[in-house]
Amino acid sequence: MMPFWRLGQIKKRGRSVPNPIRTRDHRIDMLRGIALVMIFINHIPETAWEHFTSRNFGFSDAAEGFVLMSGMAAGLAYGAVYLRGTPTLAEVLRPWRRAVTLWWVHCIIIFSVLAMFLLLIDQPGIHSMAYDRNILFAVEDPAKLSIGMAFLGHHFAYADILPLYIVLMLAAPLLLFACARWPRRALAGSILLWLCVGVVKLKMPTWPTDYGWSFNPMAWQLLFVAGILTGYGLRQGRRFLPVNRLALQLAIGYLVFALIWTKVPVVADWGGHALWLLYEYAGVPSLFTAFDKCFVSVPRLLHILALAYVLSVLPVVKAMSAHPWATPFCLLGRNSLPVFAVGSVLAYVGQLTKALQPPSALLDAALIISGLAVLFLVAHLREKQRLPKAAQFAGAPRAA
Numbered sequence: 001m002m003p004f005w006r007l008g009q010i011k012k013r014g015r016s017v018p019n020p021i022r023t024r025d026h027r028i029d030m031l032r033g034i035a036l037v038m039i040f041i042n043h044i045p046e047t048a049w050e051h052f053t054s055r056n057f058g059f060s061d062a063a064e065g066f067v068l069m070s071g072m073a074a075g076l077a078y079g080a081v082y083l084r085g086t087p088t089l090a091e092v093l094r095p096w097r098r099a100v101t102l103w104w105v106h107c108i109i110i111f112s113v114l115a116m117f118l119l120l121i122d123q124p125g126i127h128s129m130a131y132d133r134n135i136l137f138a139v140e141d142p143a144k145l146s147i148g149m150a151f152l153g154h155h156f157a158y159a160d161i162l163p164l165y166i167v168l169m170l171a172a173p174l175l176l177f178a179c180a181r182w183p184r185r186a187l188a189g190s191i192l193l194w195l196c197v198g199v200v201k202l203k204m205p206t207w208p209t210d211y212g213w214s215f216n217p218m219a220w221q222l223l224f225v226a227g228i229l230t231g232y233g234l235r236q237g238r239r240f241l242p243v244n245r246l247a248l249q250l251a252i253g254y255l256v257f258a259l260i261w262t263k264v265p266v267v268a269d270w271g272g273h274a275l276w277l278l279y280e281y282a283g284v285p286s287l288f289t290a291f292d293k294c295f296v297s298v299p300r301l302l303h304i305l306a307l308a309y310v311l312s313v314l315p316v317v318k319a320m321s322a323h324p325w326a327t328p329f330c331l332l333g334r335n336s337l338p339v340f341a342v343g344s345v346l347a348y349v350g351q352l353t354k355a356l357q358p359p360s361a362l363l364d365a366a367l368i369i370s371g372l373a374v375l376f377l378v379a380h381l382r383e384k385q386r387l388p389k390a391a392q393f394a395g396a397p398r399a400a
Contacts, residue, residue, distance in 0.1 A: 026321035033329030035062040043158045043347035047364035058258040064304040071227015082180035095172035106162040109344045125355040133157040153207040160214045167217040168224045179228045190225040198287035198295040219295040251306035335382040342378050346371045
């Protein structure tokens, strides 16, 4: 069997790339659906429900997994033309059309959130929440900040991940081409960019504040590229990373280590102190010694890659994704954009409701359960709309 990294050389030798696999990998749909559920729960902070999401059992959270799987979806959805040869202009522009869709959905989200805060800003607790969420600037002068928000210059907390996807989809044609032709070089270049950005702390600019993007595309692109290469492997019916007993043992060991770290305070204290000593006295960059989400620091990066590797190896994950109980999560994953958009707005409805009401476990349960019910309904309605189109194709997962 031909090594995957030589696929880009096939055309030069007069051979054709094997026909792409058209069967849908339900594992991606199911895991993206589960990630969307956890993102929604995490975006309504200070509920008992958030203690059961993935971020409480390791160094990474649902966001890293979602970006990685979005890269896989991009490789599956757009990759065939790049693997076969030089794509046409229309095929190259497909990810850019997706980026435009992501942009106007992002605009709908942020202006919906802004409208809610404009209506409630005089209520107790809402002003401080607006400050904490980077919304107060927009509330005080909506017209001035409209242009900045529309052009991704100002981000609201809990509604700041779509700008990352927009940038990644704008870069997708180049990344897809490079990963198809020179996968090892593309991965090496991606790692080098991530490393330089993380060590230098190069931020994406924001306005009027200068805190930088919460999800730095120059760092997060590494997960997206890793996902593209994995998606290419899936499309070709092979693994980009082969199953290796030692690698699997190391991955499982790291996941167990991360679990112990997050659940045993003494281990977390000792480990945190050791990392601080490395940073303070050994001069090790914070990219290796911190848990910085903006730059996808090493502990977070290794955790999500180890988790993805283990899940990809376990046969039970594939069996679970084909089981009827997983259907609702697959439904969410197949319709991730409308689900995420509605979930982002509903999460802010939940945050504002909690701010205006006394703390209550019953209220938290009502917000989470009703919100998830709405998300499943949105996915169901969207699925009914896309079924006629889906019947024409043996579709791969939609990117982002």
